[in-house]
Amino acid sequence: MPRPADPHARDALVSAARAEFARRGLRGARIEDITAACGLSKGAFYLHFPSKEALFGEVVGAFQSEMDALNARRLEAVERFVEAHGIPGPRDRVERSERYQRLVDLETAYDLEALELVWAYRDVSRVLVGGSQGTEFESLLWQVTNTQVSRVAQSFRRLQEAGAVDREMDPELFGSVIVGAYLLLSNQMAGMEQKPDLSAWARTLQKLCQEGTMPRLEVPRSVPGLAAPARAPRPPAPSTRRPQARAKTRSTRTPRNRP
């Protein structure tokens, strides 16, 4: 087997591609730029990957499977906790009991792990979020997102049924807020040169979630006019979606009149 392949070529391509994707998006990245960054020629790319989409898919796959694994461990850990200690009730929460604190610590630890994972794949996350619209990967992003939203919503619902969180809150909406926060944070990570204090992030995130969903107990008055009529709710907006598109093709255009 003469002329052994450069052992770093494949890794170098992956790294360069990730950087290029992060800069220009999936569509915008040019294979020649990727190979040039590794000191290779365009043709060399195809010795390792059939297309840039395939390369990206490989990286995304790794990201997704790690995320899935983490998710599974997290679900299992919470399950074990509930079996051992039961679901915290309203009292646990407002009094910040030992077992409530334990659960919060558990969740915080997993939030931190999730943040670490996102940090490691922050560039990929950025591309998935911001540069894969109209590609095969767009749906994948929503798949991951919705999985997370569901997970959060599910555990939220359980606490809700136990009376441990405000019953008026929509679990799905709550989940969206949390996941949305992750998405923006991951995008911000992509622009950072050094790692932020993810541990502090995880703590703040948990605090926000825990305190923000405290059930109403010793509340003095019951918050009547929260909905607030929101003066002048603004007219529906200048333009909605496709108001009067005229015809599918040029065939059916109405002639201005007949001679």
Added chain:
Amino acid sequence: MPRPADPHARDALVSAARAEFARRGLRGARIEDITAACGLSKGAFYLHFPSKEALFGEVVGAFQSEMDALNARRLEAVERFVEAHGIPGPRDRVERSERYQRLVDLETAYDLEALELVWAYRDVSRVLVGGSQGTEFESLLWQVTNTQVSRVAQSFRRLQEAGAVDREMDPELFGSVIVGAYLLLSNQMAGMEQKPDLSAWARTLQKLCQEGTMPRLEVPRSVPGLAAPARAPRPPAPSTRRPQARAKTRSTRTPRNRP
């Protein structure tokens, strides 16, 4: 002036373009598809816009200026409130006093307005977030995002200095969470066929913010181990950003050895 232009042509093009951008992203949208959706020919597009980027820029400009205007009104309203009633202190918050409730209502009303605006431009928002990476509009998104993060962080900081919110929280991080929630919600809106109950969304959002940032006062024990060592923080990850890219161009490649 014979052959008057079809009065709907321009609007139809804008609508069709927005739909197409939302489907395929800025880069992925094809001008011929846009014009075909209006029953026009490709050439007609250039009678109205110099390029698809120009069209998009026009729509984005409208979005941005409405957002800026709303932002200005909001800042002014909060300023007026503070002048009239002062900044709520810790007591106001934990007791949910009248003036605290007023401020929450005010914020909720503006959140609702913002959500309404995002709803009207949900397709544009989706493209800005998810389909403009590597284009001239990418920076614009971050400009808008950062403006909002700063606004939230600023008002957060003020409350923090008054002792009305937890001092341990990073204002910028808090802002990112809120804005991130908006971004994900706007993306989810883009896939909805009918308008959700934005008023409920605004309420939940505010509740989360308000309760989630409650200062520590009558807490029984002072929450010692929140930081949680987070077992096995995971090795830095399989791949970081461009570890060993070899050379800028093919010129400086190291020959494997000399004959």
Added chain:
DNA sequence: AATGTGACTGAACCGCGGGTCAGAAATCCA
């Protein structure tokens, strides 16, 4: 009707970038 004018068409043009492949280069083995 004839004519002028501006809206609109669509074939043609062209650059960009993905993908190919004949050949050069590198390495091993005899």
Added chain:
DNA sequence: TGGATTTCTGACCCGCGGTTCAGTCACATT
């Protein structure tokens, strides 16, 4: 040293899609 073999190069091809423009059409005016 001279094949044998595999890696890697880079010129080339080609389709896609943005852009152009000569020609056509619809309408107003005369």
